[in-house]
Amino acid sequence: MVRLYTEHLKVGYGERPIVKDLSVHIPDKQITAIIGSNGCGKSTLLKAITRIIPHQSGSVILDGGQIAKENTKKLAKKMAILPQTPESASGLTVGELVSYGRFPYQSGFGRLTKKDLEVIDWALEVTGTIDFKHRPVDALSGGQRQRVWIAMALAQETDMIFLDEPTTYLDMAHQLEVLELLQKLNADQQRTIVMVLHDLNHAARFADYMIAMKDGSIVKAGTCHEVMTHDVLKAVFHIDAEIGRDPRTNKPMCITYHLLKKGESSHEEMVDPVYTGVAASY
Template sequence: MSAIRTDSLTLSYGDSIIIKDLNLQIPKGEITVFIGGNGCGKSTLLRSLARLLKPQEGSILLEGNSIAKLATKDIAKQLAILPQGPNAPEGLTVQQLVKQGRYPHQSWLKQWSKEDEEAVNEALQSTGMTEFADRPVDSLSGGQRQRAWIAMTLAQDTDIILLDEPTTYLDMTHQIEILDLLFDLNEKEQRTIVMVLHDLNLACRYAHQVVAIKNQAVYAQGKPEDVINCDLVRDVFDVHCQVTQDPIFGTPLCIPHGRGRCILPQIGEVHGKQAITI
């Protein structure tokens, strides 16, 4: 079953076509990662799925309903989006930020409730941010800030979460920390997660499916082990590489080697695991 589906979707900025005639299905309850070169339209596509960008043509279906016909609050109860590099007002505390995720559930008839308080506390706990609740967001480290923003999206209590490059500007430790958190949310709560990632190897580790975008269209879509190979990396990223098996996770591992020819490893032992030619 699809959480989100696009039918003949065309996106543009002015006269410039970014995505053309796209038919895409985002599986429910899985992690989908968009990959592709800079400027290929990954972030544009993600924004359109949240109705932040109006399509030039085609439609987007959210849980089977046309997103164009849904009220903004109804969308916000089903889908949360975390854009790249969000900024909080100076002095805003973590708890105040996370509370903003409950706004779609408020109305003049329904003010702040025990349910809202519980959702905020659960979001803080899930992201390991309870002890930072009273700290200003701008006083936190990069990884802590990102967890605070993710806590806000969790408080929104949606089944679908969209994230635009959630690991940008983070060091390796915090990248893994954030992606592990999202993986756990998917595993334990079956949240549908759609991300844009630049690191191909991390995309392969965490995604149930990857969507490679090139030339205004989907170049390939499927399980990482089914679609990630030397040809894809060369065609989509203009990089020659060899693809072997991650010795820990068993997922595709891309090793770039510049402009030379692509030499695949032979079947053999890699740290006790069998390497694979993909």
């Protein structure tokens, strides 16, 4: 059963369309990576799926119902999102920030219950940030802060977590730290993880499913072996890439590439220019 999918989704800002007639499913309990060049609609798609921005037409379906009609608190119990640039946590301790993840479960005066406190500590433990609980968020390194934001998303107790470029501004070690944490959450707790990534090798290494976008449409969606190919990368990024195999994971990886000169490729060479893999076909 597919819990989350879009049908003929159209999203734009004013008169400018960003996502165009897009139909795609998100595999449940797997890691999905969305890739594509800057401005192709990756982040817009993520925001539309999580109802941060409205869609102009089409549908986003979750558990059989349209998210546009879902109660906000009920929706927040199903999906959590970590934006590309989280809001400032200035003046907050780690524990205070993570407690915000309990908002969907609070009522009345919003006081934290024993259950809330237990979930907060659990989220801190899982993300390896329990030792920072009483420290200011501002005093942490970039990698530590990112893990704290993920802890807040975990405290929301959702089955689905969406992340917009979670490794941005992090060095190589901290990037792996965050991605391995997400991989562990998926493996141990069956969380559905959906993330926008710029690094193609990270996407292929950590994702079970990849969605390659260009100009607001899907060029190819499937396993990393189906998406991480010379032809798909040529269509999406206009590059001539050499694809090899990661000796540790046997996943495909981009070994090297160069930009194609104007005229070296054409529209006709694109792979699956119209993607029709809507949920009903799976």
